[in-house]
Amino acid sequence: MAKIDVAIGVVRDRAGRVLISKRKSDTHQGGLWEFPGGKIEQSENDEQALNRELFEELNIRVINSSPLIKINFSYPDLIVQLHVREVYGFDGEVFGREGQRFKWVALHELSDYEFPAANKPILTAIKLEQHYAIIGGNNTREILLELDNVWKQGVGLIQIRAKELCAADAEEALEVVRGKCKELNMTYLINSQMPVKRYLDEGVHLTSADLKLLNQRPQSSGYVAASCHNLQELYKAEQMALDFAVLSPVMPTSSHPEAKALGWQQFKEWVTKVNIPVFALGGISRQDFKKALACGAQGVSGISLYKG
Numbered sequence: 001m002a003k004i005d006v007a008i009g010v011v012r013d014r015a016g017r018v019l020i021s022k023r024k025s026d027t028h029q030g031g032l033w034e035f036p037g038g039k040i041e042q043s044e045n046d047e048q049a050l051n052r053e054l055f056e057e058l059n060i061r062v063i064n065s066s067p068l069i070k071i072n073f074s075y076p077d078l079i080v081q082l083h084v085r086e087v088y089g090f091d092g093e094v095f096g097r098e099g100q101r102f103k104w105v106a107l108h109e110l111s112d113y114e115f116p117a118a119n120k121p122i123l124t125a126i127k128l129e130q131h132y133a134i135i136g137g138n139n140t141r142e143i144l145l146e147l148d149n150v151w152k153q154g155v156g157l158i159q160i161r162a163k164e165l166c167a168a169d170a171e172e173a174l175e176v177v178r179g180k181c182k183e184l185n186m187t188y189l190i191n192s193q194m195p196v197k198r199y200l201d202e203g204v205h206l207t208s209a210d211l212k213l214l215n216q217r218p219q220s221s222g223y224v225a226a227s228c229h230n231l232q233e234l235y236k237a238e239q240m241a242l243d244f245a246v247l248s249p250v251m252p253t254s255s256h257p258e259a260k261a262l263g264w265q266q267f268k269e270w271v272t273k274v275n276i277p278v279f280a281l282g283g284i285s286r287q288d289f290k291k292a293l294a295c296g297a298q299g300v301s302g303i304s305l306y307k308g
């Protein structure tokens, strides 16, 4: 079957709305909405192709972009590899040069539009944050302090991982933390090893051991994510239709001195093979953020990353 490589851009305006356009009805996946872009030509890399396509289709000049996610998808008639890039700035006024319809759409309205089937992980990646902080502590007060610390740094997505607590203390702490997250408008996932009852609309973060045990995505209308340490676990997370994964340890880390660090090259290679957003975890410092994005990460995750 034919296979094509496609460069796709996520272009946002100042209000955070995303640009989508309507595919002409006589094309592959015609009539559906898309993120602008097109086929990568032989002489081009994905960045060059995106810059050319966005000028040809929308009359804008990309200033800067970095990889968001790569997707391999088989339609009945065509295999596509989508190289999706986040556009960090552009010059010019958007104008549909090919007579196509286009629209700026708020993130919460994207679900009102029908996209090609391959686009599902793009929609997740667009809405997901670039920082995923892990917070814990030995009591409610310590957990709240960590929560407050990451919130002050602008982090809106957290994993609550306070495994040291007994069931009664964990329940009590979580009740308080839930309220605080709601007040601060933060999204939380509860580590699957925490001895607590979860509500169905709450996110859950599976440890790699729990990922191994399960064969189905746990019931939750929130995010379901997993800790992965190898390609097999990433594939399993993808197969179970989890929303995202965390791959570690990328760099040597004092919290897991026994684990061998993957290094960025290995990280990049594995992340490229799965169609779900992946955060980089383990020995990451603030200076590594750009590197992580360049290696295809959704963003970075950590404990000490947000301390000090």
Ligand SMILES: Nc1nc2c([nH]c(=O)n2[C@H]2C[C@H](O)[C@@H](COP(=O)(O)OP(=O)(O)OP(=O)(O)O)O2)c(=O)[nH]1
Pocket (backbone or CB within 6 Å): 006, 007, 008, 027, 028, 029, 033, 034, 035, 036, 037, 038, 039, 053, 078, 080, 082, 116, 117, 118, 119
């Ligand atoms: N641009 C774009 N293409 C997508 C998306 N999702 C998706 O599955 N595709 C598929 C549909 C097409 O098979 C392929 C894009 O090819 P295209 O026909 O738009 O390429 P192009 O802009 O270079 O068009 P042309 O010059 O060949 O007319 O990727 C998406 O969000 N945006």
Ligand SMILES: [Mg+2]
Pocket (backbone or CB within 6 Å): 036, 037, 038, 039, 057
């Ligand atoms: Mg196109």
